[in-house]
Amino acid sequence: MKKGMTIMTGGVVLITVLLAALYLYSASRLARLTQQNTGTHIYDRRYAFVSMDQSELWQAIYDSAKEQAELENVYLEWIGQDLVMNYTLEDCMKIAVASKADGILLNPDKSGEAEEMIASAAEAGIPVITLLDDKGENSRISYIGVNSYQMGELYGKQVLQCLKEEDNHIVVLTDQMTDNNNTNLLYSQMLQTIENGNNRNHTYDITLYQINTATSFDAEEDIRDLFIQADPVPDIMICLDLVSTECAAQALIDYNEVGKVTVIGSYASDTVYEALEKGILYSTISVDTGEIGQLCVTSMNEYHNLGNVSNYFNMRLEVINQKNVAKKRETEEPEEQPGLQAGRLIFGQAG
Amino acid sequence: MNRIRRFFRNNSIQTKFAVVMAMMLIIILVVNLFIYIQTNVMVERIDSVFSSNVTIGELTETLGRVEDTVYEYLNTKGSGALENYYRFSQDYRNLIEELNSQNVEDRVLMLEKSIREMSESYLATADETVQAKRGRNVEKYKNSYAQEAELFRYINNYIYELNSRQFERNSENYRFLLSSLGILEIMALTLIVVVFLLSGFIGMVLVRKMVHPLVELSETAREVAEGNFSVKVPQVDSEDEIGIVTKTFDQMLSSIRAYIVRIRSSLETEARMKERELSMEAHLKEAQLKFLQAQINPHFLFNSLNAGSQLATLEDADATALFLQRMADFFRYNVQKTGGESSLQQEIGLVDNYIYILNVRFAGDITYRKEVPDDVGDPDMPGMILQPLVENAVTHGIRDRMDRGIIRLQVEKEEDGLQIIVSDNGVGMTREQIRRIYEGTADRSGEDGSTGIGLGNVINRLSLYYNREDLLTIHSEGEGTEVILFLPKMEKG
Numbered sequence: 001m002k003k004g005m006t007i008m009t010g011g012v013v014l015i016t017v018l019l020a021a022l023y024l025y026s027a028s029r030l031a032r033l034t035q036q037n038t039g040t041h042i043y044d045r046r047y048a049f050v051s052m053d054q055s056e057l058w059q060a061i062y063d064s065a066k067e068q069a070e071l072e073n074v075y076l077e078w079i080g081q082d083l084v085m086n087y088t089l090e091d092c093m094k095i096a097v098a099s100k101a102d103g104i105l106l107n108p109d110k111s112g113e114a115e116e117m118i119a120s121a122a123e124a125g126i127p128v129i130t131l132l133d134d135k136g137e138n139s140r141i142s143y144i145g146v147n148s149y150q151m152g153e154l155y156g157k158q159v160l161q162c163l164k165e166e167d168n169h170i171v172v173l174t175d176q177m178t179d180n181n182n183t184n185l186l187y188s189q190m191l192q193t194i195e196n197g198n199n200r201n202h203t204y205d206i207t208l209y210q211i212n213t214a215t216s217f218d219a220e221e222d223i224r225d226l227f228i229q230a231d232p233v234p235d236i237m238i239c240l241d242l243v244s245t246e247c248a249a250q251a252l253i254d255y256n257e258v259g260k261v262t263v264i265g266s267y268a269s270d271t272v273y274e275a276l277e278k279g280i281l282y283s284t285i286s287v288d289t290g291e292i293g294q295l296c297v298t299s300m301n302e303y304h305n306l307g308n309v310s311n312y313f314n315m316r317l318e319v320i321n322q323k324n325v326a327k328k329r330e331t332e333e334p335e336e337q338p339g340l341q342a343g344r345l346i347f348g349q350a351g
Numbered sequence: 352m353n354r355i356r357r358f359f360r361n362n363s364i365q366t367k368f369a370v371v372m373a374m375m376l377i378i379i380l381v382v383n384l385f386i387y388i389q390t391n392v393m394v395e396r397i398d399s400v401f402s403s404n405v406t407i408g409e410l411t412e413t414l415g416r417v418e419d420t421v422y423e424y425l426n427t428k429g430s431g432a433l434e435n436y437y438r439f440s441q442d443y444r445n446l447i448e449e450l451n452s453q454n455v456e457d458r459v460l461m462l463e464k465s466i467r468e469m470s471e472s473y474l475a476t477a478d479e480t481v482q483a484k485r486g487r488n489v490e491k492y493k494n495s496y497a498q499e500a501e502l503f504r505y506i507n508n509y510i511y512e513l514n515s516r517q518f519e520r521n522s523e524n525y526r527f528l529l530s531s532l533g534i535l536e537i538m539a540l541t542l543i544v545v546v547f548l549l550s551g552f553i554g555m556v557l558v559r560k561m562v563h564p565l566v567e568l569s570e571t572a573r574e575v576a577e578g579n580f581s582v583k584v585p586q587v588d589s590e591d592e593i594g595i596v597t598k599t600f601d602q603m604l605s606s607i608r609a610y611i612v613r614i615r616s617s618l619e620t621e622a623r624m625k626e627r628e629l630s631m632e633a634h635l636k637e638a639q640l641k642f643l644q645a646q647i648n649p650h651f652l653f654n655s656l657n658a659g660s661q662l663a664t665l666e667d668a669d670a671t672a673l674f675l676q677r678m679a680d681f682f683r684y685n686v687q688k689t690g691g692e693s694s695l696q697q698e699i700g701l702v703d704n705y706i707y708i709l710n711v712r713f714a715g716d717i718t719y720r721k722e723v724p725d726d727v728g729d730p731d732m733p734g735m736i737l738q739p740l741v742e743n744a745v746t747h748g749i750r751d752r753m754d755r756g757i758i759r760l761q762v763e764k765e766e767d768g769l770q771i772i773v774s775d776n777g778v779g780m781t782r783e784q785i786r787r788i789y790e791g792t793a794d795r796s797g798e799d800g801s802t803g804i805g806l807g808n809v810i811n812r813l814s815l816y817y818n819r820e821d822l823l824t825i826h827s828e829g830e831g832t833e834v835i836l837f838l839p840k841m842e843k844g
Contacts, residue, residue: 005355011549015378018542019385025538030396033524043454046461075454077461085508095505098472099465106634109447283692298717 026053044074047300048096050079051087051107055242056269057289058107059132064293066106074303077101093117097124103300104128108135115139127303130297132287134182134312142299144313146287148185152286155186155238155264156193158219159204162236162262162282168204171234172228173211173244207234211244223247227255234261242267244283249275268304268320283321291315360589364561368589375550382546386539393535397528400521406449407514411507413443414470418503421477425484425496436481444631447471449764459520462513466506473502564593568600580608622672633814634808653682655672674711677704693734695769695838696764699723701738702760709745716753717745720760727769733816738807740773740834748777748785748832768839780827788825806834817841 007082017234049065051058060063062078069076069349080094086174087095092112096104097120108114118128132145159170172190174183193205198204211222223244227233239245245265249272252258262282265272277280295313303309322326359367371762422435423429451463476499483492495762567585574582584601587594681704684697699721706719740756749756761772780788788806806823813822817839826833 008549008553011545011552014545015382015542015549018538018545021384022386022389022535022542024533026531029822033527035395041456043456048453051535073438075456075461083508085514094501095465098505099468100472100503161454346461
């Protein structure tokens with residue numbers, strides 16, 4: 001009788017445990033599903049990140065900004081990045097305005113519509129901060145980027161280090177769509193620096209070579225044309241964006257010009273780092289993308305909180321070459337997030 | 352625990368069965384209900400997984416209607432189109448009210464928020480367009496319509512995006528729920544198996560508990576059927592039907608045992624009585640045989656004496672006639688009462704006749720003293736008891752000293768009967784003679800001058816008649832013998 005009662009009690013307990021387990025399992029699964037379908041965290045604001053350039057550079061800036069936004073309880077959305085449709089900058093700006101974002105972090109493209117869009121956003125009461133390229137000075141609340149004067153000076157210094165005894169043919173690859181004012185300022189400062197620093201009276205000539213970055217694949221074709229058609233092949237080549245830098249590095253290998261042509265790239269991707277390590281590229285000039293990302297979110301919040309913000313944030317420039325590239329990669333890699341590659345804006349100088 | 356024990360002890364089988372079955376059914380019902388509810392919740396959730404896509408479809412459809420009616424109104428300025436526009440725009444407003452409006456950590460919900468915000472902008476622009484059209488401000492409504500169409504395109508793209516993501520998420524949810532349902536089914540199956548096993552076990556334990564006493568009882572009954580009435584009935588403390596049957600069986604067995612004891616006792620008594628009857632009959636037969644042997648002489652004597660008595664009367668010899676008459680009476684009594692029942696007075700009368708006859712024979716030498724009080728009555732007693740005692744006193748006591756011989760007959764009334772003492776002053780009896788008389792081996796019936804009935808025969812007939820052994824005692828110390836006879840008071844009827 002006692003054994004029987006023990007077994008029966010055990011059975012009832014087992015049933016109760018199974019019922020509880022069944023209920024808890026079911027409830028937990030449904031709760032998990034509900035949690036998956038409803039965001040638990042509510043943000044104070046929503047900022048729109050607008051950039052047609054989705055290269056590693058801008059991905060890194062966005063990631064940094066996103067990280068900072070999380071810290072400051074802001075939802076950051078890269079308009080158009082994860083959508084199936086391809087939008088223009090104008091579309092993205094219109095969407096940002098129509099969806100009533102609390103602020104827009106804008107990488108203006110080379111088109112002239114950026115200024116108009118910035119003005120429209122300002123008219124709708126949405127503050128805009130421009131990044132790395134200053135557009136719509138009257139409408140935007142702030143600009144975070146580099147100083148063209150400083151950049152030109154750094155280019156000049158890099159060129160001076162690379163000048164040979166004989167005649168030096170220097171080619172600057174410029175974008176057809178680039179803002180002429182900034183390019184002119186950069187160019188003139190670079191010339192000034194070379195002239196002032198050319199103590200050994202090397203002879204050189206500098207040519208502006210325009211490449212088309214408005215459409216896909218054109219930049220690569222233009223650079224290859226330079227190697228095929230130019231006579232003579234330039235001694236120093238300065239690339240002003242990542243695409244032209246990577247194309248130039250690849251072209252040097254393809255046309256067996258490594259060591260003959262000194263290339264200064266413009267972006268710091270893994271390809272660029274590798275090229276620097278192997279001596280294919282001479283040097284690069286970069287800014288801290290993490291700092292840009294953090295600063296843009298902080299500045300926008302400051303504007304919302306205080307009603308105003310500094311009109312201009314100048315970012316520190318940094319030269320990376322074969323000597324310090326390994327150290328640079330070491331310091332960067334731990335900070336990198338899985339699946340993301342660090343991008344650096346590099347302004348180069350051929351030697 | 353005690354309550355359960357009490358329940359199983361105090362209730363009938365029907366109640367126990369009903370309660371246990373009800374409990375098992377309730378457990379099964381609750382478990383099944385629980386499983387049904389949980390599974391149903393899960394299935395309903397699965398059913399509703401793609402409902403969000405349906406809602407998104409409605410959103411697209413309504414947005415398309417709004418856009419169509421705006422276009423139609425701009426084209427025709429028809430009141431029907433305007434009415435439809437207001438209706439559909441209101442529908443659309445209602446639909447977007449359901450969309451998320453907060454900045455939350457979820458891409459899908461943020462898409463909803465963007466759609467909601469853009470839709471509000473779109474509806475505002477659409478209103479402006481319609482108002483401009485009504486005000487015939489051509490340039491404004493054309494510009495406004497262009498903006499609106501652009502927003503329409505953006506919203507549609509966002510809805511498409513939302514739909515795709517929602518579908519992707521719903522598909523994940525669907526797979527997630529399906530896998531959950533699978534595990535739920537396994538758990539439910541396990542639960543059902545456990546409930547089944549437990550129910551089976553409870554049923555088995557219950558049946559065993561109830562049937563076990565019955566099995567023991569049937570085993571006991573089988574032993575009883577084989578004649579073993581001393582078997583011990585199993586102890587049952589329950590008050591159900593089996594408990595009652597077991598206890599009743601125990602009582603019945605006790606009754607049977609007691610009945611058997613009574614029957615056995617009764618049979619033994621009956622056997623003893625039969626034995627006594629047979630013994631009495633044997634003694635009677637013996638007495639009768641002896642009398643039959645002597646019957647010829649008494650009858651012949653009896654008739655002859657009667658003839659002699661009549662002759663003496665004719666001849667006026669009265670003394671002779673009296674003597675012969677007494678002789679005839681003596682022998683008549685002898686013939687009639689030997690072995691049968693008589694009375695005290697008749698026995699005393701017989702003794703009187705016997706003493707008269709002896710005195711005639713021995714010329715009046717025997718002194719006979721009779722002390723019989725009047726209040727002794729005339730109780731029944733076996734016949735031919737006193738005469739043999741007197742005869743014994745004469746024969747063995749005073750035979751050789753007739754002239755001085757004294758025979759005394761005393762009757763005394765006792766509380767529980769009568770005491771009759773026959774004493775003489777003769778030579779007395781030895782202890783050996785007395786012992787042999789008690790043992791019945793000193794019977795001298797048939798000796799010369801005897802009536803043929805010995806003291807042993809008298810003792811046996813007395814014990815058979817009164818069913819007692821100690822009715823006759825003989826005292827003899829040197830000279831004289833005293834025979835004390837006790838006649839117990841007999842209940843009439």
